Amino acid sequence: MADPLSFLEEDLTCLICCDVFTDPVTLKCSHSLCEKCLQHFWTTQDVPRCPVCRKECSHDEPTKSLAFRALCESFKKRKPSAVSADVCPEHEEKFKLFCFVDKQPICVVCYTSKKHEDHKCSPVNEAAGNLKEDLKTQMDRLQVTLGGLKKAHESCVKKVELIKECISMDENQIKEEFEKFHQFLRDEEEKQIRSLHKEKKPQDEKLQARMKELSAQISDLSERMAAVWQEIETENITFLQNYCNTLQRLQNPSVANTVPELQEYQHYPIQTIIFTTWIKMQNLNEHPPVTLDPDTASSKLLVSEDCTSVHCVENKMSVFDNPERMYVGVLGSQGFSSGVHCWDVQVENNSHWTLGVVSETVDRKKNYKTYPKRHFWCFHYMNSTYKQGNDSVSNINCFFGRPNIIRLQLDFDEGELRFIDPSRNRILCTYTGGFPEKVFPYFCTEDTLRPLNIFFSNKQKL
Numbered sequence: 001m002a003d004p005l006s007f008l009e010e011d012l013t014c015l016i017c018c019d020v021f022t023d024p025v026t027l028k029c030s031h032s033l034c035e036k037c038l039q040h041f042w043t044t045q046d047v048p049r050c051p052v053c054r055k056e057c058s059h060d061e062p063t064k065s066l067a068f069r070a071l072c073e074s075f076k077k078r079k080p081s082a083v084s085a086d087v088c089p090e091h092e093e094k095f096k097l098f099c100f101v102d103k104q105p106i107c108v109v110c111y112t113s114k115k116h117e118d119h120k121c122s123p124v125n126e127a128a129g130n131l132k133e134d135l136k137t138q139m140d141r142l143q144v145t146l147g148g149l150k151k152a153h154e155s156c157v158k159k160v161e162l163i164k165e166c167i168s169m170d171e172n173q174i175k176e177e178f179e180k181f182h183q184f185l186r187d188e189e190e191k192q193i194r195s196l197h198k199e200k201k202p203q204d205e206k207l208q209a210r211m212k213e214l215s216a217q218i219s220d221l222s223e224r225m226a227a228v229w230q231e232i233e234t235e236n237i238t239f240l241q242n243y244c245n246t247l248q249r250l251q252n253p254s255v256a257n258t259v260p261e262l263q264e265y266q267h268y269p270i271q272t273i274i275f276t277t278w279i280k281m282q283n284l285n286e287h288p289p290v291t292l293d294p295d296t297a298s299s300k301l302l303v304s305e306d307c308t309s310v311h312c313v314e315n316k317m318s319v320f321d322n323p324e325r326m327y328v329g330v331l332g333s334q335g336f337s338s339g340v341h342c343w344d345v346q347v348e349n350n351s352h353w354t355l356g357v358v359s360e361t362v363d364r365k366k367n368y369k370t371y372p373k374r375h376f377w378c379f380h381y382m383n384s385t386y387k388q389g390n391d392s393v394s395n396i397n398c399f400f401g402r403p404n405i406i407r408l409q410l411d412f413d414e415g416e417l418r419f420i421d422p423s424r425n426r427i428l429c430t431y432t433g434g435f436p437e438k439v440f441p442y443f444c445t446e447d448t449l450r451p452l453n454i455f456f457s458n459k460q461k462l
Contacts, residue, residue: 015051016034024068026064038062087107096124097111098121098127099116099120100119101116102119188277224250227246290343291306291333292304294307296330298329299317299318308453308454310443310451324364327366329358330444332441334440340412342408345406345407345452346404348404350450351381351447352382354370355452356370356408356442358370358376359436371389376442377389379393381402410439415432
């Protein structure tokens with residue numbers, strides 16, 4: 001059943017402040033409001049009106065009622081105050097215990113009720129102390145986690161900045177390298193234009209001279225013809241007297257060879273120039289696509305100072321056995337895990353060599369047989385025999401003789417490695433089937449007289 005005081009409170013509530021009337025006044029329209037609320041409302045109006053019905057009010061309004069005021073004051077005293085936050089709303093007893101099952105504070109009466117029977121409970125202060133300690137422990141762990149996250153974030157920020165710097169450096173390098181191409185093309189353009197003008201200059205000079213000669217002949221003939229026309233217009237006696245001289249003018253005009261001999265214009269060989277320029281551009285690169293890593297060279301292989309040549313020595317050298325060093329052979333400095341890559345190796349007259357690629361994680365301290373199961377994809381020449389892995393490859397020397405240069409063409413994405421004789425455009429052997437991980441170029445020789453040399457493929461005289 002609803003509290004009767006709630007209905008009374010509705011009737012005793014000011015419609016402006018929404019609270020029980022304070023110093024209530026009544027207008028002639030029978031609407032009541034707090035005196036201060038009404039006066040404040042009227043300050044916002046040009047004409048005093050009732051805030052409820054908007055009826056215009058007279059100067060003798062509003063009126064006060066002492067009885068009504070006393071009723072409002074009495075109601076305020078009887079109105080129950082809000083229950084304290086530390087008092088049980090059900091039993092109006094102070095919270096003295098904490099129920100760990102329901103995770104809420106309870107009073108002594110709650111504790112003895114069936115609702116909290118067999119529940120673990122502790123005094124409020126003790127429970128609060130223990131729970132705060134538990135939360136502090138969790139907060140400490142979270143603080144450690146937060147610290148780790150902040151360090152990870154800082155690391156990411158540093159990496160982002162580093163990447164930005166690297167991108168900027170690479171961008172500048174790209175611009176520098178392409179500026180070389182642009183400058184090369186500008187120079188080639190100017191050179192070819194000069195060559196064009198130089199080549200066509202004699203023909204132009206010849207035509208200019210012929211034009212000058214023809215202009216002189218035209219001028220001379222025009223003058224003679226004008227003089228003859230003038231003689232024709234004279235009187236008959238005068239015409240006849242000068243006839244001999246007039247006739248002589250017509251008989252000696254310099255009009256021989258009136259049609260010049262013009263040679264057909266030969267266009268400059270534009271396509272040849274473009275092709276030649278393209279070849280020159282390819283040769284702008286001064287560095288081979290692959291270089292050797294001396295730190296991976298075995299103790300019998302000596303890498304040149306520019307890292308483009310490897311030589312086999314008679315006796316083992318004293319070298320530091322670092323983790324990267326191969327037991328046999330030497331690796332390229334650049335590894336590949338995507339894209340197409342090509343490099344040329346000069347093997348001319350070398351009697352014992354091995355070329356190919358090897359997986360990054362292969363055990364470098366063992367002397368493996370170089371075939372794909374061991375993650376070696378190699379092509380060999382030894383004892384006058386070519387081998388793909390352990391299988392002999394025939395018919396290489398039958399018609400063309402030994403190749404002087406071996407071109408390795410790696411298509412990592414397609415999982416293919418080709419060994420090519422570029423001088424005769426023939427494929428010597430091919431590996432297919434893909435590569436499980438990043439691979440590095442592999443080189444090995446046991447010929448102590450002749451090294452293996454790496455070249456930029458476009459620079460070779462094949």
